Amino acid sequence: MGLIExxxxxxxxxxxxxxxxxxxxxxxxxxxxxxSFTVEAGEMVGYIGPNGAxxxxxxxxxxxxxxxxxxxxxxxxxxxxxxxxxxxxxIGVVFGQRNQLWWDLPLRDSxxxxxxxxxxxxxxxxxxxxxFVELLDLGSFLDTPVRQLSLGQKMRxxxxxxxxxxxxxxxxxxxxxxxxxxxxxxxxxFLARVNRELGVTxxxxxxxxxxxxxxxxxxxxxDHGRVVYDGTVDDLKARHGQYRTLVVDLEGPAEPLxxxxxxxxxxxxxxxxxxxxxxxxTAAQLIAAIASTTAVVDLTIEEPLIEDVIAGVYVGGAxxxx
Amino acid sequence: MAHVGGAPLxxxxxxxxxxxxxxSTYRGATFAxxxxxxxxxxxxxxxxxxxxxxxxxxxxxxVVDAVTFTFVTQGLLAIVAAFGPLELADRITSGDVxxxxxRPLDLQSWWLAQDIGRAGFQLMFRGIPPFAxxxxxxxxxxxxxPSVWAGFAVSLSxxxxxxxxxxxxxxxxxxxxxxxxxxxxxxxxxFMFFAGFILPLPFFPPALxxxxxxxxxxxxxxxxxxxFLSKHRALPDxxxxxxxxxxxxxxxxxxxxxxxxxxxxxxxxQGG
Amino acid sequence: MVETHGGPTxxxxxxxxxxxxxxxxxxxWQYRTSFITFMVSQFVAGFLDIVAIVILFSNVDRLAxxxxxxxxxxxxxxxxxxxxxxxxxxxxxxxxxxxxxxxFDRFLLRPVGPLLLLCxxxxxxxxxxxxxxxxxxxxxxLTQVPVDWDLPKAAMVVTMVAVGFVIFxxxxxxxxxxxxxxxxxxxxxxxxxxxxxxxxxxxxxxxSGWLRRxxxxxxxxFVSYQPTLWVLGRRDPHGSPAWFAFAGxxxxxxxxxxxxxxxxxxxxxYRSTGS
Ligand SMILES: Nc1ncnc2c1ncn2[C@@H]1O[C@H](COP(=O)(O)OP(=O)(O)OP(=O)(O)O)[C@@H](O)[C@H]1O
Ligand SMILES: [Mg+2]
Numbered sequence: 001m002g003l004i005e006x007x008x009x010x011x012x013x014x015x016x017x018x019x020x021x022x023x024x025x026x027x028x029x030x031x032x033x034x035x036s037f038t039v040e041a042g043e044m045v046g047y048i049g050p051n052g053a054x055x056x057x058x059x060x061x062x063x064x065x066x067x068x069x070x071x072x073x074x075x076x077x078x079x080x081x082x083x084x085x086x087x088x089x090x091i092g093v094v095f096g097q098r099n100q101l102w103w104d105l106p107l108r109d110s111x112x113x114x115x116x117x118x119x120x121x122x123x124x125x126x127x128x129x130x131x132f133v134e135l136l137d138l139g140s141f142l143d144t145p146v147r148q149l150s151l152g153q154k155m156r157x158x159x160x161x162x163x164x165x166x167x168x169x170x171x172x173x174x175x176x177x178x179x180x181x182x183x184x185x186x187x188x189x190f191l192a193r194v195n196r197e198l199g200v201t202x203x204x205x206x207x208x209x210x211x212x213x214x215x216x217x218x219x220x221x222x223d224h225g226r227v228v229y230d231g232t233v234d235d236l237k238a239r240h241g242q243y244r245t246l247v248v249d250l251e252g253p254a255e256p257l258x259x260x261x262x263x264x265x266x267x268x269x270x271x272x273x274x275x276x277x278x279x280x281x282t283a284a285q286l287i288a289a290i291a292s293t294t295a296v297v298d299l300t301i302e303e304p305l306i307e308d309v310i311a312g313v314y315v316g317g318a319x320x321x322x
Numbered sequence: 323m324a325h326v327g328g329a330p331l332x333x334x335x336x337x338x339x340x341x342x343x344x345x346s347t348y349r350g351a352t353f354a355x356x357x358x359x360x361x362x363x364x365x366x367x368x369x370x371x372x373x374x375x376x377x378x379x380x381x382x383x384x385v386v387d388a389v390t391f392t393f394v395t396q397g398l399l400a401i402v403a404a405f406g407p408l409e410l411a412d413r414i415t416s417g418d419v420x421x422x423x424x425r426p427l428d429l430q431s432w433w434l435a436q437d438i439g440r441a442g443f444q445l446m447f448r449g450i451p452p453f454a455x456x457x458x459x460x461x462x463x464x465x466x467x468p469s470v471w472a473g474f475a476v477s478l479s480x481x482x483x484x485x486x487x488x489x490x491x492x493x494x495x496x497x498x499x500x501x502x503x504x505x506x507x508x509x510x511x512x513f514m515f516f517a518g519f520i521l522p523l524p525f526f527p528p529a530l531x532x533x534x535x536x537x538x539x540x541x542x543x544x545x546x547x548x549x550f551l552s553k554h555r556a557l558p559d560x561x562x563x564x565x566x567x568x569x570x571x572x573x574x575x576x577x578x579x580x581x582x583x584x585x586x587x588x589x590x591x592q593g594g
Numbered sequence: 595m596v597e598t599h600g601g602p603t604x605x606x607x608x609x610x611x612x613x614x615x616x617x618x619x620x621x622x623w624q625y626r627t628s629f630i631t632f633m634v635s636q637f638v639a640g641f642l643d644i645v646a647i648v649i650l651f652s653n654v655d656r657l658a659x660x661x662x663x664x665x666x667x668x669x670x671x672x673x674x675x676x677x678x679x680x681x682x683x684x685x686x687x688x689x690x691x692x693x694x695x696x697x698f699d700r701f702l703l704r705p706v707g708p709l710l711l712l713c714x715x716x717x718x719x720x721x722x723x724x725x726x727x728x729x730x731x732x733x734x735x736l737t738q739v740p741v742d743w744d745l746p747k748a749a750m751v752v753t754m755v756a757v758g759f760v761i762f763x764x765x766x767x768x769x770x771x772x773x774x775x776x777x778x779x780x781x782x783x784x785x786x787x788x789x790x791x792x793x794x795x796x797x798x799x800x801x802s803g804w805l806r807r808x809x810x811x812x813x814x815x816f817v818s819y820q821p822t823l824w825v826l827g828r829r830d831p832h833g834s835p836a837w838f839a840f841a842g843x844x845x846x847x848x849x850x851x852x853x854x855x856x857x858x859x860x861x862x863x864y865r866s867t868g869s
Binding site: 348349350351354355357358361362364365368369371372373375376377380499501503504505507508511512514515520521525526527530 | 625627628629631632634635638642643645646649650652653654655657776777778781782785788789792793796800801802805
């Protein structure tokens with residue numbers, strides 16, 4: 001049995017739209033539309049998708065904040081909505097868009113309040129806190145009111161708050177939003193460690209796909225409320241990222257090149273981009289074909305970007321079709 | 323074309339209309355507010371009925387006057403908005419006001435236009451419903467004839483303006499105080515009490531009446547309601563009431579301008 | 595409200611509440627002037643209510659047969675109940691604010707009931723201004739009413755304040771739950787809570803039949819009117835049964851059960867906001 005199990009989960013929202021001056025139109029938005037998956041203990045899963053795909057809604061159902069309209073959700077063997085307070089002891093949640101700390105209080109006081117809420121023994125709390133302070137370098141701002149912290153400091157505080165009670169599952173909804181490169185990589189390093197050393201199962205939602213590439217062994221892509229991909233990052237690239245691009249710099253501006261097995265997708269002065277299918281031709285063959293007709297000054301080969309691969313999945317299928 | 327503070331009058335008209343429309347988006351809150359005013363009107367009306375079982379008139383008001391008084395004041399409550407400061411106070415606290423100060427228009431007139439739009443909306447949807455419902459359940463008195471209606475219209479407009487000028491001046495205190503809500507709430511209570519919201523001023527013992535008479539608040543509630551009840555039908559009498567309101571308006575608008583200029587200088591000198 | 599299995603014990607909940615309140619007071623104290631002006635304004639607000647009653651009685655000697663001291667007893671007990679509920683339970687009203695902002699989520703992520711968290715976190719000591727004012731009025735009223743005080747009567751006064759507190763508390767929770775279905779209806783809630791406070795200042799017999807029946811069901815009549823009738827040795831001229839004076843605790847319990855059911859049903863309806 002998996003730690004997290006979703007079976008045919010749906011969630012509808014009723015929204016009222018103004019039509020004209022007075023009349024209101026009632027619409028039903030299906031935010032999550034038949035999602036099923038299982039997450040085993042110890043996994044670190046990336047849950048990604050475009051805006052409005054239903055990621056946050058799924059996380060809220062996993063925590064018991066929202067009741068599913070249909071289907072079943074079980075987390076650690078519990079129904080999250082029914083056993084919400086019981087489950088709360090075992091999960092930690094970070095919503096990157098929302099603040100969960102006490103705005104006017106220093107982090108230290110927030111942590112102390114949480115200690116009482118989660119009934120963590122004082123010495124265990126002290127030990128854990130000391131560890132987090134060291135790993136996340138919280139020491140310098142532990143006594144500053146949260147409202148005066150920078151975004152990065154606040155986020156480190158949020159992550160600590162989510163872990164202090166020793167949860168076995170951690171949900172992160174856009175935890176790296178707005179962080180600079182250094183803070184981001186530090187947060188990632190920390191999360192990888194939490195997963196590896198403490199064995200915490202992590203479900204991570206993000207729009208920064210490098211988060212997923214660095215951290216997650218498994219990737220789920222959701223679009224329009226449905227899971228459209230579930231597998232490893234490498235598999236995804238292999239399946240949907242067969243196209244590579246050859247960039248050639250010619251001696252001067254020229255007509256788009258005509259080469260077998262590739263097409264010109266962009267021209268910028270003397271530079272041209274040729275897209276080719278990995279299985280149908282090789283870079284070497286292409287270069288030879290071009291060099292036989294035209295003088296080439298320089299060339300590079302671009303690997304598929306994960307962003308492009310996933311964008312292809314979002315629009316409903318492989319990018320081959322375009 | 324007429325100009326105020328470097329901006330054409332049509333701009334202020336547009337501001338008032340936009341403000342009216344903005345309030346019309348809070349329909350649920352408007353309905354709920356009107357409902358609450360009606361409930362309070364009913365409770366107060368029954369208390370007054372019990373009082374008038376032992377007396378025929380109090381301070382020149384009979385029972386119908388007193389109950390009418392209650393429903394008119396419940397309607398007025400949202401219109402004169404005695405409870406809250408203007409949004410201006412928030413803008414001052416957040417520092418956004420600096421951008422207002424650099425606009426080529428008159429700050430006080432700009433906020434007046436905003437408030438006229440708001441009051442117009444509240445008049446229609448918060449002012450009339452409690453009175454209409456009250457009129458179904460109780461015997462209420464309407465102004466006796468078109469001339470009284472006209473007098474009420476003038477007196478009510480002045481009341482709104484006085485109420486605005488008061489809140490404008492209060493809101494400016496945010497330039498000096500960090501947090502004005504507490505102060506405005508406290509002043510709002512004093513305002514309500516001496517304006518005649520809680521009880522008609524004719525009920526007050528002479529000493530308290532004297533206090534009420536030297537404060538501007540009666541000009542916002544008590545006087546227009548008296549006009550509504552046809553207590554000032556003779557023209558000289560009515561003109562006296564209007565002059566009283568106008569005098570307070572002049573004093574408060576003047577105070578607001580003086581304070582505004584000083585606040586302005588403070589912002590310029592201290593950089594906000 | 596105590597959650598089902600696995601939740602903290604009552605003692606643990608009390609500790610959590612105390613911690614939250616302590617944190618809140620420390621945070622509020624950073625804005626001292628505002629804190630003090632609000633406290634004074636709460637005191638003045640209550641004070642103006644009783645001044646209005648005294649002014650009414652400067653025009654008539656009795657209201658439906660009740661003297662000013664008797665009405666003051668009614669006012670003192672019901673207002674104290676309300677003021678206590680305002681201090682300890684009215685925070686439930688902030689549910690509307692958090693629901694609109696979507697920040698109610700955070701209350702659902704903790705291993706403690708959201709109502710306890712809400713009441714702790716939104717606690718405002720300034721509301722105690724009204725408690726002080728009510729106690730002063732009640733103290734004066736107790737000495738002025740024509741009652742031979744004995745133990746049962748004294749016990750009745752204490753009980754009615756407690757019962758009133760529970761009933762008003764239930765009404766705060768009940769009306770705040772409306773926000774789960776209609777966030778904008780928050781002010782309708784005010785007509786029940788603040789309106790209820792206003793109604794209970796006066797002997798209910800002055801109101802018309804439908805309002806009296808409504809207030810008996812709601813059940814504001816049990817806050818202080820019915821027990822006060824018994825303390826003063828008066829009868830309801832409209833003939834409500836005499837045992838109503840002793841029904842308070844049961845009515846309070848029923849109110850709490852209804853409020854609790856509606857609150858939990860509201861939480862199931864909570865829909866958060868799109869982020
Ligand atoms: N409380 C709500 N009420 C109405 N509609 C909602 C609510 N929450 C979400 N939705 C709608 O459900 C859909 C999914 O929203 P959700 O927040 O789950 O998306 P998401 O994948 O987290 O998007 P993002 O990347 O922008 O955060 C959207 O169409 C959104 O508008
Ligand atoms: Mg989201």
